[in-house]
Amino acid sequence: MDVIRVVNIYSIVTSLAWLLIFICIYMKIGRKDKYLVYYIKGIIVFIIFLALGFVFEELAIQDRTLIGLLFLDISYILLILSTEVFITIKGRKIWLWFFIFVIGVIIVTKLIHRDFSIILNIYIGVLLSYIGFRLLRSKKIHNLLIGSFLILWGIFNLLCPVLYKIFDFDMTLYVINRIFFIFSEALFIIAYIYKMNMDYKYDNENIKNIFNASSVGLELYNAKAELIIINPICLEMFEIENHDTVIGSNLFDRFNIANRSLEQLKSGKDVSFRVEFELNNDNKENLINNNIRQKKFLEVKINILGTNKLLPEGYFVQIEDISEQIYSSHKLEKRMKIAVSSANLYGWDWDISNNIFYIDPMFAISLGYDGEKFNDRGTVFFNLIKEEDLEIINKELQKHFENIEQVFICEWRIKDATGNYKWYMGTGSVIERDEDGLPFRMVGINQCIERRKQSELELYNSEKRYRSLFETMVNGYARLEIQYGNDNNICDYKCIETNSSLNEILALDEIQGLRVKDIITHEKYWIALINDMLKNKKNQSRIEQYSRRLGKILEVIMHRFGNNQIILIIRDVTNERNLENMVRQTEKLSAIGQLVGGIAHDFNNQLMAISGAVSIIKTKYADRKECIKYIDYIEKCSNNSASLVNRLLTFSRESDYKLIPIDLHSIINSVVEILERSIDKRIRIETSLEAENHMILGDESQIQNTLLNIGINARDALINGGQLVFKTYNIMEWDCDKIDVKEQKPAIVTIVSDTGIGMSEEVKKHLFEPFYTTKDIGKGTGMGLAMAFGVIKNHGGCISVNSVINVGTDFTIKLPILDEEEYTPVDEEERLIKGVEKILVVDDEEIIRDLLQEMIEMLGYEVITFGDGFEALRYYKKHVSDINLVLLDIVMPNISGEELVNEFYGINENVRVGFLSGFGFEKMDKRITDRIVGFINKPINIEELSLKIREMLDCLS
Incomplete structure (x- = not known):
């Protein structure tokens, strides 16, 4: 153990x-x-x-x-x-x-x-x-x-x-x-x-790495306040080239630390302070011009290291260069001064209890006064403010004094040195109150708002003009807000803003605030149409749709307005579309007319052969009484055919009126004859031609077409049959509301009456307007009665209508008649006018050439004929002086009659050239018509031919 x-x-x-x-x-x-x-x-x-x-x-x-x-x-x-x-x-x-x-x-x-x-x-x-x-x-x-x-x-x-x-x-x-x-x-x-x-x-290495990587200056001191580490940024800030020269230097020696900061450090508290020092700059001029730039400004923060701050184990110092911030701050201060001056801002200080008022002297100067004018008793300042504005200022001040309003803001006008008033806005707050809470000091600023007020006035006037335009524009305007259902799908649209034109177009008294479904209760398809327009990603979409309720065609143009609204521009295009349909119908008729014109030209050539042959036979064999009867039949049929062709030609050309003495009764009878063959047999046509004098000066085909158009309109009104009556009588005195008749003459009155369905006052108002029709599309152009109105007016007469619904309609036409002495029949023996001149005839139809040659030779003239234009030109060049008149067909192969005129004119500027054609020349180039001496319509008999030739020959003599 x-x-x-x-x-x-x-x-x-x-x-x-x-x-x-x-x-x-x-x-x-x-x-x-x-x-x-x-x-x-x-x-x-x-x-x-x-x-x-x-x-x-x-x-x-x-x-x-x-x-x-x-x-x-x-x-x-x-x-x-x-x-x-x-x-x-x-x-x-x-x-x-x-x-x-x-x-x-x-x-x-x-x-x-x-x-x-x-x-x-x-x-x-x-x-x-x-x-x-x-x-x-x-x-x-x-x-x-x-x-x-x-x-x-x-x-x-x-x-x-x-x-x-x-x-x-x-x-x-x-x-x-x-x-x-x-x-x-x-x-x-x-x-x-x-x-x-x-x-x-490892920590030292990390510290060094952190120090070197830092964007600010860093220094580390030991417990004795000796520098042990300094980073490159810090060396650069202090403009130190050698690192070793500062290592070991004392913290308190390096920075001139104020006593207050030293006491804080000794008491164990971290401190921060600002350091400034002069730059090493040799550019004296730069230092003078930019005084702030000659200094460097540093922000220094010192942290005590260790658990016991009273016994420091070291010091950690952070240094940041704030020079740019200082420079920027100085620049900002300058800019602020400029901005305040530019913005017309004027500071004020009001001792309320003593009524002592101080304001920036520049305020008084801006008004044209001495700078210290207002810096005395406040009464001087307030006495210059407009009286009605002063009442508003007192009310706003009272609200602010009683803390009802946190800030006092008010706009007012003050009189300048010239006597004019300028707008200012005052803003301020009570900064001191007495023991009872009553204000005794207030500060604020005044700003000139004259330009803003002018802009507001211009904006108000612009808004007023816009509102006037908005309310007077013909098109309907609606701004709609999209309404969504529970399933987030569009279910309706609400009218936020509309104009009066939209109310008129939709025949409603008030639309704004209503939903689209409430407006178009029986036409829900409009919602689907607007939805389809929204699906189109374009900013603008357009549709046209017929409204059964309104009986109108509406054009709707949609514009997107923000994320949840759309704008609709609605226009009634019913009349436009009807006019377009009528124009298309007219274009069809024009095309038919051009086709008819071509046919009529060829037909006139055939009639020319017949008419010419008949004229020759009648002239040569006038003593054969047993043959004359049958020749007259042929001539009459030929003339009727020519008249028919002439009427067909009216479809293809605007022919000039051929004003000759005509028998109105004869024209009425021919119109009745045409109508009897073409209208419903249930319609009875009667005539009551009581006028004793029925001769007028006019164009037979135009008058006939006018009466025919009125008769056709009557036929359309007699849906279930009825009576159509043509009646005439003479009057000695007459007037027309719509026709300015310079010389009153006795007139013949023609009344076309029917017992049809009649027409309303609205229809009667537009009856004679071009393209106005009550017939279905494709059944009328709306031009018949408009043309009738123009024809009667051009003949010096007038036309009127009287109608009662379900009773009938009367068209009344008044035309001046001819006196007996104005109409003298020509004796048949004196009809032929003869001559001895030489005439050159160019026509591609051989029969026409032969007949013309024989007819003209019967009149005593010498005739040369050609079927080719180029041959005629070659002949004319050789015999310019021998040819007295050149007659040309217009439509020919190889070279047309119009081109030949220019060629003949190029050879001889004094050439007499006339056209002989079955086609009109109304659309011919004016340069051509100015160079010709006349125009002969095919077919023509020998009497008319003799007259026309003599007129052409005598034209330039």
Whole structure:
């Protein structure tokens, strides 16, 4: 037992030595390392465990007793926890709880007088070996050292149960275990010191790296306030070239720290202050021009290091260059001064109790007064404010004084030195009140708002003009808000803004505020149409749709307006579309007219042959009485055919009126004859031609077409049959409301009456307007009665209508008649006019050429004919002086009559050229018509031909 006591004494002494060393280390590092505390506690418990052998003599080998075992196990637990100073032990809690469980088993084993040492040795051996291997895996030198020792100790503990069986030396094993424990303490100290040294180096490297990477200046001072580390940024800030020149310098010498900041540092508080110093700048001109730029400004922050701030372990200094911020601040101040001046802001201070008013002198100067004009009694300032504005100011001030309004804001006008008023806005607040809460000091600013008021006035006038335009525009306007249903789909639109034109178009009194579904209750398809327009991603969409309720065609143009609104421009295009349809119908008729014109030209050539042949026969064989009767039949049929062709030609050309004496009764009879063959047999046509004088000066075909159009309109009104009457009579005095008749003459009145459906006053109002029709599309152009109105007007007459619905309609036409002396029939014997001149005829139809040659020769003229224009030109060049008149057909192959005119004119500017054609010349180039001397329509008889030729020959003589 003496050996054990010696070992225990040695263990206690060495453990106390290690304990003192660890306590010193703990105090030196100045931080609370809980794992180091575990180790210190573990040594203390172990010393208590060793001391038990001296307290109780019977406890010579302490770990064989229950209390000794308890202290030993506690020391082991604390030592295991302390190993985490070097490395983290995975599953530490599980090991500890398991260790406690093992201790419990050992205690139970001890109580039942069983050997527990095997269990303890195996567990301690496994745990020490596990921790040792964990330390070895870290590959750090200090961990390798202590890890190897723990593995060796663990193996020894694992071998102890075997050694107990083989050898009987409990004392020896106890001594060896104590030696392992003592050596573990020594190794722990060595490893910990080595780790601290490595950590210190690592921390130093990290600190240097952090210092070098920092964007601000950093300095580190030791406890003596000597500089030990400085980063490059800091050297650059202070313009220090050599690093070594500042290392070791004193903190308080480097910075001129104010007394207040020094007191704070001495009291253990961190401080911050600003440092400024002159730059080394040789550019004197720059320093003079930019005085602020000659200084550098630094923000310095000093932090005390260590747990005890009153006994610093060092100082950490952060230095930031704030020069640019200072420069920017100075610039901002200058800009603010300029901005305040530019914004016309003027500060004021009002002593309310004494009514002493101070305001920026620039305010008075801006009004043209002396700068100190208002800086006296407040009455001077308030007396210049417009009276009605002063009342508003007093009300707003009262609200502010009573805390109803937090800030006083008011706009007012003040008189300037010229006597004009300028707009200002005053803003201010009470900053001091007396004990009773009454204000006695107020400050604020005045701002000139003259330009803003002018802009507001212009905006108001612009809004007024816009509103006027908005309300007077012809098109309907609606701004709609999209309405969504529960399924987030569009279900309706709400009218937010509309104009009066929309009310008129939709025939509603008030639309604004209504939903579209409420407006078009019976035409829900409009919602779908608007939805389709919205699907179009374009900003603008357009549709046209017929409204059954309104009986109108509406054009709708949609514009997107924000995310949840649309704008609709709605236009009634009913009349436009009707006019377009009428124009298309007219274009069809024009195309038909052109086709008819071409046919009529060829037909006139055939009639020319017939008419010419008949004229020759009548002239040559006038004494053959038995043949004349039949020749007259042929001539009459030919003339009727020519008249028919002439009427067809009116479709293709705007022919000039051919005003000749005509018999109106004869025209009415021909119209009746045409109508009887073409209208419903249930319609009875009657005539009552009572006019005694029925001769007028006019164009037969135009008058006939006019009466025919009126008759056709009457036919359309007689849906179920009825009566159509043509009636005439003479009047001596007459007038027309719509026709300016210069010379009143006796007139013939023609009344066309029907017993049809009649017409309303609205229809009568537009009856004679072009393209106005009440017929279905394709059944009328709306031009018939408009043309009738124009024809009658051009003949010096007038037309009117009187109608009663379901009774009938009367069209009344008044035309001036011819006096008997104005109409003198020509004696047949005097009809032929002869001559001896030479005439050149060019026509591609051989029959026409032969007949013309014979007819003209019968009149005594010399005739040369050609079927080709180029041959005629060649002949004319050789016989220019012999040819007195050239007659040309217009439509010919190779070269047209129009082109020939230019060619003949090029040869001889005085040439007499006339056209002889079955086609009109109304659309001919004016340069051509100016060069011709006349126009002969085919077909023509010999009497008319003789007259026309003589007129052409005498034209230039």
